[in-house]
Amino acid sequence: MKNIILIYFILFATVVSAQNLVPNGNFETYTTCPSAFSQTTNAPPWRAYHAGTSDYFHTCATSTTVSVPTNTFGYQQPASGNAYGGGYSFSSSTSPTGYTEYLATPISPMTIGTTYEISMSISKSNLSGAACDGFGVFLYDIGPSTSIAGSSTLTLTPQVSYNSYGVISDTQNWVRVIAYFTADSAYDNIVIGKFTPPAGLTFTGTGAAYYYYDSVVVKAASGINNLYTDSMICAGDTFVVPYTLNNSALFTS
8 A cells, every 4th residue: 555655646746747838827927016907918928818808916916906815806815926817707697698707828839639637726706796617728729819809708618627616616715626638739829717518607696706717737647647636634534536547558457
C-alpha cells in the first residue's frame, strides 16, 4: 500500500507541472489597476467576448467597485495571487438566458489528438440572489479578434462542460472544476462563462447570478487524471482517490 501511495503522488506531481497554455491564467499581470467595471482588458490578453462586459478585480484597484477582497458584488479572496475576473451568468432570474458576460483569451495552440485537462476556480458572489449551473469552455481557432454581437447567452455549444458539478452556489470557497478534452483542432482561443445546457439551465434563487473566475488552466493531461477535489484532509483520515487513465496500456494492475 505504501508503494501505491508513493506512485500516486509522483504521478500527480507530473500532472501539476505540465505547461499551462493560458497566458495570465490567474489574472495577475495587468497594464493598469482597475478603476471601474468592464476593464477585463486591463489583464491582457483577457477580453470580453461579446457586448456583455466582463470585469477585472485586483487588490491594487483604485475604486472599491472592483477592489479585492471587497467589491460591488461581494467579498472574496483570490484563489491565487491578488486578482480574478468576473461576470454575470444572468442579470435577472426572470430572463436567465438574457444578458450574460464572458471572458475570452488567446491560448497557445492545442495539438490535435492530445488530451487536455481544462480547469478553473469558480465562486458565486455572495451578494448574488441566484445561482446556476451551465458553466463551460468554448474553444475556437479562428483568431483572437473573433467575437459575436449581442449580449445574451451564447448559443454556441461549449466543447467543455462543467454541468456535472451542478448548481455552483458556494460563496465562501472557490469550487475547482475540471474536465478533459481531446483536441480535434489546433484551438488557440477559449471563452469561459455560463452556457445554456441542451436540457435547459438549472438555477436557484432570484435576481442576478454573478460569478468570479480565477486560475484558468489548460494543460496536456498526464497518463493519470486525479479526480479528487476535497481539499479538507486531516491527519489520520482515510479517503479514496478517484482517477481515470488516458492510456491504460501505460499501467499494469
